[in-house]
Structures are given as C-alpha cells and as structure tokens.
Amino acid sequence: MFNLKRKSFKKLDFILLTSVLLLCIYGIIMVKSATLSYENNRYVTVQILSTILGFVGILILVAMDYQIIGKLYIPTYIFSVILLLAVVLFGTGKNQWGANSWLSIGGFTFQPAEISKVGIIIFLAKFIDNNKNEINLPRTLLKILVLAGLPILLIALQPDLGTAVVFIFFVVIMLFVSGLNWKYFGYAFLAGIVSLPILWFKLEDYQRNRIFNFLHPERDLSGSGYQAMQSKIAIGSGKVFGRGLFGGVQTQYGYIPEKHTDFIFSVIGEELGLIGGLLLIILYSILLYRLIKIAKNSSDTFGSLMVIGFSAMFVVHIWENIGMTIGLMPITGIPLPFMSYGGTFNLINLICIGIALSVSVHKEGLNF
Numbered sequence: 001m002f003n004l005k006r007k008s009f010k011k012l013d014f015i016l017l018t019s020v021l022l023l024c025i026y027g028i029i030m031v032k033s034a035t036l037s038y039e040n041n042r043y044v045t046v047q048i049l050s051t052i053l054g055f056v057g058i059l060i061l062v063a064m065d066y067q068i069i070g071k072l073y074i075p076t077y078i079f080s081v082i083l084l085l086a087v088v089l090f091g092t093g094k095n096q097w098g099a100n101s102w103l104s105i106g107g108f109t110f111q112p113a114e115i116s117k118v119g120i121i122i123f124l125a126k127f128i129d130n131n132k133n134e135i136n137l138p139r140t141l142l143k144i145l146v147l148a149g150l151p152i153l154l155i156a157l158q159p160d161l162g163t164a165v166v167f168i169f170f171v172v173i174m175l176f177v178s179g180l181n182w183k184y185f186g187y188a189f190l191a192g193i194v195s196l197p198i199l200w201f202k203l204e205d206y207q208r209n210r211i212f213n214f215l216h217p218e219r220d221l222s223g224s225g226y227q228a229m230q231s232k233i234a235i236g237s238g239k240v241f242g243r244g245l246f247g248g249v250q251t252q253y254g255y256i257p258e259k260h261t262d263f264i265f266s267v268i269g270e271e272l273g274l275i276g277g278l279l280l281i282i283l284y285s286i287l288l289y290r291l292i293k294i295a296k297n298s299s300d301t302f303g304s305l306m307v308i309g310f311s312a313m314f315v316v317h318i319w320e321n322i323g324m325t326i327g328l329m330p331i332t333g334i335p336l337p338f339m340s341y342g343g344t345f346n347l348i349n350l351i352c353i354g355i356a357l358s359v360s361v362h363k364e365g366l367n368f
Contacts, residue, residue, distance in 0.1 A: 070126045113160065317336065
C-alpha cells in the first residue's frame with residue numbers, strides 16, 4: 001500500500017507542488033483581505049487549517065499507490081450518490097444561497113457535491129479503464145451515461161445547475177480522451193439543442209434573471225444585476241497595479257456580495273490590478289500544464305483519466321468563475337480553486353492534487 005522509494009520520490013512533480021502551495025498562500029491572503037472588515041478571523045483560520053490538512057493528505061496520497069483507490073471505485077460511487085441523495089432530502093441553504101446544496105451535521109456544514117466530484121471522477125476513470133476496449137459499444141456507453149447521469153440529476157434537483165455543468169464537462173472530457181467516437185458527441189449536441197426549451201422552463205426565476213443580465217448587463221442594476229456590475233466596477237477600478245492590498249474601496253466597504261467566495265477574483269482585480277490577475281492565471285496555467293503532462297505520461301488508462309478528470313474540473317471552475325466576474329459568463333455559484341473561501345472545497349482540491357502526484361510518482365510513462 002505504501003511503497004514510496006527514494007527513486008520514486010525523485011519523480012515527484014515539485015513544480016506542480018510549488019504552484020499549488022503558492023496558490024494556497026495567495027488564496028489565504030485574499031480571503032484575509034476580503035474578510036478584513038468582519039468581526040473575527042474565522043474565515044482565514046478555516047482556510048489555513050484546510051490547507052494544512054490538504055498538504056498532509058497530499059503526503060499520505062503520494063506515499064500510497066493510487067491503484068488502491070481504483071479498487072474501491074464501486075464503494076466510492078455508492079458513497080458519492082448517497083451523499084447527494086442526502087442533500088436532496090435534508091439539504092439546507094436555499095434561503096441564503098438559492099439552493100439546498102449543504103448538509104449540516106453536528107454543527108459542521110459542508111457541500112457534499114464537492115466530495116462527490118472526486119468520487120465520480122475516480123469511478124468513471126476505473127469504469128472506463130475496465131471497459132476501454134468496448135467504449136464505443138452502445139450498451140457500454142449507456143451504462144456510463146446512466147451511472148454518470150444519476151449524480152448530475154441529484155445535483156440539478158437541489159437546484160445547483162452550475163455544479164451540474166461542472167460534472168457534465170469533466171464527464172464529456174473523460175469520454176473524449178478515452179476515444180469515444182465523434183458521432184456520439186454529435187448526437188449529444190443535437191439532443192442538447194432540442195432540449196433547450198424544456199430546460200429553460202425548468203429554470204428558477206433567479207436563474208433566468210442571471211441569463212437575462214448576462215445578455216443585457218444594464219437590465220436591473222439595483223436588483224438581480226447588482227453583483228455583476230459591482231464586480232466589473234471593482235476590477236475596472238484596479239487598473240494595472242490595483243488600489244493596493246487591503247485598500248479596495250468596493251471590497252472593504254462591502255459593495256461586492258460574496259466577496260470571499262464566488263467573487264474573490266473581484267477582490268484580486270481591485271486590490272492587485274491586472275498584474276495580480278495575470279499572476280493568478282500564470283499559476284493556474286502552470287498547474288494545468290503539469291497535470292496534463294502527468295496524464296500524458298501515465299502508463300495506465302485509470303491514472304491518466306483520473307488526472308484528466310481533475311484537470312477538466314479545474315478548467316471549468318477557473319473559466320466560469322473568472323468569466324462571470326468580468327462579464328464573459330453568466331453568474332453561477334462556482335468558486336475559484338485554492339482562492340475562494342471554503343474548507344471542504346479547498347481540502348478536496350488538494351486531495352485531487354495528491355492523487356495526481358501519486359500517479360506521477362508510482363507509474364512510469366511510455367517513451368516513444
């Protein structure tokens with residue numbers, strides 16, 4: 001189970017590890033700035049503790065052969081689905097955040113969908129690995145779609161369409177990388193177009209308003225469009241070098257809603273300007289490049305698909321979160337990896353990095 005040797009340790013991707021550490025430190029600083037006006041340091045404390053626990057988890061996962069995780073792929077899937085079902089039945093948060101996406105157990109509140117992301121990626125990677133020679137058979141693809149569709153349906157019932165889109169995105173990417181025939185993607189695209197009218201009428205009023213505000217930003221500045229406009233004002237006022245750390249007017253005087261979670265990039269843009277935003281994007285680019293390199297060099301399908309799944313998950317989070325703060329995407333409740341406040345979210349992201357590092361350490365790549 002634990003078989004890390006000195007030779008294997010030399011294969012550890014220190015560039016990836018360093019980029020993640022810098023992102024976590026960056027995130028803690030920005031959460032501190034976003035919550036500076038609050039009465040206590042609880043948010044910063046939680047972020048620091050989740051980062052420490054996450055790096056302890058990384059050390060454990062690097063020392064452990066990731067194939068152990070693959071052997072538990074069925075219990076992992078069942079546990080993930082049970083968590084999501086519990087949210088549908090007992091979830092809280094609709095009055096405050098618009099969706100019952102949280103579970104509260106003994107005073108500890110967490111978002112099970114974040115845990116389920118990792119579980120579903122692990123399950124799909126192993127399931128596809130076990131059926132890789134039959135991936136283009138209709139019965140095999142149907143099994144994958146049903147098994148992947150169940151957790152997506154449970155998330156949509158919360159309703160949390162933003163997180164559901166994250167699941168759909170990494171499922172599609174994993175199927176694409178596994179060699180699924182192009183015709184199936186064409187069928188899926190056509191089915192999506194046909195179902196758009198049905199999906200539109202299933203949306204909540206606030207979700208329709210977000211789309212309307214995206215298409216027409218000046219539509220309701222004092223109501224449903226307030227968040228997007230204040231975010232763009234903050235980022236624009238930061239210009240190139242920003243107003244200075246802890247010196248943002250929009251940030252420190254509370255004009256930006258959810259500034260420590262979904263709109264943390266607005267804080268970065270205002271206080272650190274274009275330079276701070278570019279620094280963050282460079283760190284993310286290094287992170288994604290190293291993950292893709294690990295996936296490419298992995299000698300087995302399971303390890304490669306897992307890392308691809310994690311990469312796709314990070315990509316959609318980064319793209320959507322930054323995009324919605326600058327007006328390029330509709331607003332959703334998708335946080336920014338390693339930056340947004342959230343103990344569960346931060347810890348799960350670090351666990352993904354730990355699994356990816358385990359893949360890089362324990363499997364030699366194929367050299368052509």
